[in-house]
Amino acid sequence: MGRLLRVEGLVPVTGVVAFLLLFGILGGPGDPAPEARWIGLGVLIAPALMAYAHRGAAAWAGVLAAVVWTSLAGSVVTALVGWVYALVAIALTRRDRSPLTAPVPRRQPPAPAGLPHVAVPAEAAGFTLLTLATAGFVAVLAHWAGVEALTAVIGAFGLGCAFIARAVEQRSHLRRLFGTPQPMHTVRVVEQPGYVHVLLPEPGGLLAREFAFDVAEDAAWPADDEDPATLPATLYGEPRPGAWCTVEVQGRLHVPVGPVGEVIEVAYDVVQGLPRELEDDEEQLVDPEALLPADRVDAFECREHRIAPARAWAATVAIGLGAALAAGELAQLAGLPAAALAVAAAVAGGVGYEFGWRAQLRPRLRWHAGGVAALGFRGPDRQPWANDSAVVHDDAGTVLLTAGESVLTVPVPPPWPKPASQRSADQLVAALRVARNQSFAISPLPPPPDVEVPSRPIKLYGAWLLSVVLTVLILG
Structure with a gap:
């Protein structure tokens, strides 16, 4: 997907x-x-x-x-x-053109x-x-x-x-x-059979670009070391997704068999030559300006996040009606009778509305100091807070939540039609971090909250039926 x-x-x-x-x-x-x-x-x-x-x-x-x-x-x-x-x-x-970079x-x-x-x-x-x-x-x-x-x-x-x-x-x-001639960069690498992991430190030394690419097998490998370590190396090429690079490590040249994959920015430890491990209190700070008054509540009071209903319904209807129209167009193009067109529109529309129900209307997240309960596309998941729990968002409408044994992906699109209709990503992250921090100071903790799987509302079936009728009227 x-x-x-x-x-x-x-x-x-x-x-x-x-x-x-x-x-x-x-x-x-x-x-x-x-x-x-x-x-x-x-x-x-x-x-x-x-x-x-x-x-x-x-x-x-x-x-x-x-x-x-x-x-x-x-x-x-x-x-x-x-x-x-x-x-x-x-x-x-x-988008395939090389971006402008600093001269090297x-x-x-x-x-x-x-x-x-x-x-x-x-x-x-x-x-x-x-x-x-x-x-x-x-x-x-x-x-x-x-x-x-x-x-x-x-x-x-x-x-x-x-x-x-x-x-x-x-x-x-x-x-x-x-x-x-290719751009040259001083980097740190981790060598693995058929694979090279690269860290390119930024000029300030606090951040580094991290990426990897597949290489041809090389028989000459250094001895295994249980401790994570990187080696100094020279990178030739542009360090961007889709570009081709090669690295020379202590006289060993790694020839690529594929382009560079995803490039991410990480905190960098200059002394160890590794991604810097962020301390919990450094990474999981709560932004007081993002914390809503409704989230400054008792540690055991359960709160809930859902996609704004107006936005969720608009997206669901667009998916269902679009699927019905597309199926009807294909049936009409194939020269099928009106009855077959209606059946195709009904089936495709039903699939579209079911997808919208599971991806837009049904998902929700509930939490308090005892843990989190998420209802996603496939079903519910309840997890307690743990020492390594973390909450971040990716600036693309998704909050990533690590809790217990699960990594939960919570959709947080921009609130619509008004800001008060739903928490923003920053507001949800702040609320979850508060509950996570509260869990470390309380003992014993209650179990994670319950989350029920709701039944499909009548108006979902009504929207599906109306979409099929509209498709037949438009294309019939």
Whole structure:
């Protein structure tokens, strides 16, 4: 799920909107040929799939989709929708550009004995998809398959091209890494078979960037040491996600077989050359300005956090109605009768509303000095406070809570429609830290609070039924 929600998701989201506009409001392609609608659908699907494999290839596919829809368009608005889709895919490629960094020395890395053959899975997947797409196209030409198979053929061909472009690009990056001068950085590393962990201290010495990347196996490894330790090393390359880097550690050159992964910022211990362990009273301080009067209560008084009801219901209805409309559009595109369209809309809408119920309406968190009780997507979880409990938020609408044996992820979107409708992330963190600190000064402690699984409200079923009716009226 996390991968689907990355920034690449802008392309499939735009593709869904384009599909609803083109095949719903605008009536589909103006060309009456039976192949036109399936080709038009295929060129819409291809960039949405390709964006996760290679952004540049998805941008070119978006341009091709716009050109195809310009030729199929029955109006200027239809062509304009296709070009907006292409512009979103093109804009995404700008994120691949290297950010401006402080000037650092540059030097060409030492030449390795040989370069590994990287991106083999992407290459294999690409050629497999191209083979299947070619076979599908032949089947359509030979009338072994209907023209509707053209959608799958175009989608598979585009995704195959994206995988091959990814493999070619990664091999080009690897050759360029060792063939041109690269930025040099003094770092600390932990060597592991097939893996290198890197700490890049900031100029002030208080913080460091932490990241890792996979490397080719090396037979010459230092002796194992039970104590955590890092070694001084030289990093060649740009330390950013998706870039290619290599490190030289005491004469050993680690050749990468993959790009740099996630880069995070951590507190740094200059003496030990390791991430600094933050003391409890340093990391888990309570911000008095963020603590609400309602949370300055008795240690055993139970409090509760939920997503603001208005926001939760708006999101749930949007998910359910959107799912019903998308399923209805697909059923209409496939030429199914009105009854089948209604069934498809009912099933998809039901799934959408169930997802909204579990992800938006039902989740809640209850707590006091004895512990926490969370009701999430899958079900309830009750945990006591522990010495290593911690509460932080990620600045992206999520509070991460470590309690007992669980790590709980609590959704805290911005309060809507008014600030008083829900705690903000800072306010929830402050309230939880107060309860956690109170638990250390009280003995004995009560068990964590109870949390009941509520039944689905009647208006949830009413919203689902209304969405199905609206879908049938709009598309029928």
